[in-house]
Structure formats: C-alpha cells, structure tokens
Amino acid sequence: MSKAACLVSFLLASTWPAPTPVAIRAEPPAAATSHARIDENDARRIAWRNGIVHIEEIAFHGDRWEIAGRDRENLELAIDVDAKKGAVLR
Numbered sequence: 001m002s003k004a005a006c007l008v009s010f011l012l013a014s015t016w017p018a019p020t021p022v023a024i025r026a027e028p029p030a031a032a033t034s035h036a037r038i039d040e041n042d043a044r045r046i047a048w049r050n051g052i053v054h055i056e057e058i059a060f061h062g063d064r065w066e067i068a069g070r071d072r073e074n075l076e077l078a079i080d081v082d083a084k085k086g087a088v089l090r
Contacts, residue, residue: 037084037086038082038084038086040065042086043065043081044067046079046086047067047081050088051072051077052077052079053069053070053071054069054070055067056068056069056070057069063082063083064080064081064082064083064089065083066078066080067081078090
C-alpha cells in the first residue's frame with residue numbers, strides 16, 4: 001500500500017462519525033402493572049368513590065397506586081390503593 005493510500009485510509013477513518021449511543025428504554029408502565037389486578041382505570045374509580053373529584057396525579061409504585069387530587073371543596077386529598085385487592089390503604 002502506498003503512502004498516499006495509507007494517508008487517505010487514515011483520514012477517512014479519523015473523520016468517520018463515531019457511533020451514536022443507543023438509549024435503553026425503561027420498561028413501559030403497562031408492563032410494570034401486568035401483575036396487578038387493579039388497573040389505572042379501576043384505581044381512578046376507587047379514588048372517585050372515596051371523595052376525589054379531580055385527579056391531579058396517579059402513579060403505580062410496587063404494589064399500590066398513589067393518587068393525589070382534590071375533593072368537592074377543592075382541598076388536597078391523597079390515597080393509596082392496593083393494586084391486588086383494590087383496598088384503600090390511606
């Protein structure tokens with residue numbers, strides 16, 4: 001290989017774009033709740049039956065749904081719902 005060919009190969013290799021890192025996606029929320037009997041819609045209905053009229057936040061954590069919102073008097077209210085039984089924990 002000639003010096004010119006070596007130089008061209010080196011320049012091409014050094015200017016070639018580096019590989020772009022691939023982001024690893026976290027497990028989707030639906031898969032995280034697949035073992036739960038109570039889905040998000042059920043948890044919302046339970047919250048509404050327990051005085052929350054406007055849900056501001058709902059999140060699944062381990063074995064429970066955490067729901068925060070407001071009651072009819074616009075006071076903040078938060079409850080936890082057991083994801084297997086649907087029981088209100090607080």
